[in-house]
Amino acid sequence: NAGVMQNPRHLVRRRGQEARLRCSPMKGHSHVYWYRQLPEEGLKFMVYLQKENIIDESGMPKERFSAEFPKEGPSILRIQQVVRGDSAAYFCACPPVVGGSFKSPLHFGNGTRLTVT
Amino acid sequence: ELKVEQNPLFLSMQEGKNYTIYCNYSTTSDRLYWYRQDPGKSLESLFVLLSNGAVKQEGRLMASLDTKARLSTLHITAAVHDLSATYFCAVDGGNYGGSQGNLIFGKGTKLSVKP
Numbered sequence: 001n002a003g004v005m006q007n008p009r010h011l012v013r014r015r016g017q018e019a020r021l022r023c024s025p026m027k028g029h030s031h032v033y034w035y036r037q038l039p040e041e042g043l044k045f046m047v048y049l050q051k052e053n054i055i056d057e058s059g060m061p062k063e064r065f066s067a068e069f070p071k072e073g074p075s076i077l078r079i080q081q082v083v084r085g086d087s088a089a090y091f092c093a094c095p096p097v098v099g100g101s102f103k104s105p106l107h108f109g110n111g112t113r114l115t116v117t
Numbered sequence: 118e119l120k121v122e123q124n125p126l127f128l129s130m131q132e133g134k135n136y137t138i139y140c141n142y143s144t145t146s147d148r149l150y151w152y153r154q155d156p157g158k159s160l161e162s163l164f165v166l167l168s169n170g171a172v173k174q175e176g177r178l179m180a181s182l183d184t185k186a187r188l189s190t191l192h193i194t195a196a197v198h199d200l201s202a203t204y205f206c207a208v209d210g211g212n213y214g215g216s217q218g219n220l221i222f223g224k225g226t227k228l229s230v231k232p
Binding site: 031033035041042043044045048056058059091093095104105106107108109110111113 | 160222225
């Protein structure tokens with residue numbers, strides 16, 4: 001997971017607050033995927049972004065969740081008015097090579113573990 | 118809908134023994150991945166399997182792919198404690214209306230290797 005930086009590593013929010021999760025791929029990478037992992041479960045795809053564009057948001061909940069990847073700065077996954085069911089590990093991932101094909105596996109960051117109290 | 122099923126979900130084995138983890142998926146795919154996850158950690162890529170009959174080996178782990186049977190296996194030879202982790206298989210959902218990189222994961226196999 002070298003090069004895919006996520007912060008914070010742990011985030012605690014009370015119900016109703018907002019959570020902001022950040023993902024910085026390696027310099028020059030413009031593709032970011034966000035995945036969510038509920039306890040004792042596999043990862044579930046949420047959204048795929050290229051710089052400034054959402055390419056596939058088929059896994060995003062319709063309400064309270066949004067994602068962006070601005071021209072400058074990290075990708076942000078934003079969860080408004082968090083509920084206990086949002087408690088999970090959130091991972092971002094990038095293709096390992098700039099412009100690489102999907103014959104190479106995605107590289108995952110270390111994740112942000114969100115706890116909603 | 119593309120589904121990926123792993124079994125077993127939990128596996129406790131003794132050091133030195135062999136075992137196989139199975140990964141079935143519901144429709145054809147041309148990319149299958151195996152990842153390892155240690156508790157509280159990220160996912161580490163183990164294998165990428167791209168064609169029918171593909172076999173890859175790294176140390177005590179060997180992965181294979183049978184696209185006709187829609188089955189991949191991860192075989193563990195002479196297990197050691199360091200292999201204790203959760204193992205996930207994933208199939209690329211890019212052929213099914215999703216974008217490439219939209220991986221469909223199995224629930225994972227939690228492996229515990231005891232001395």
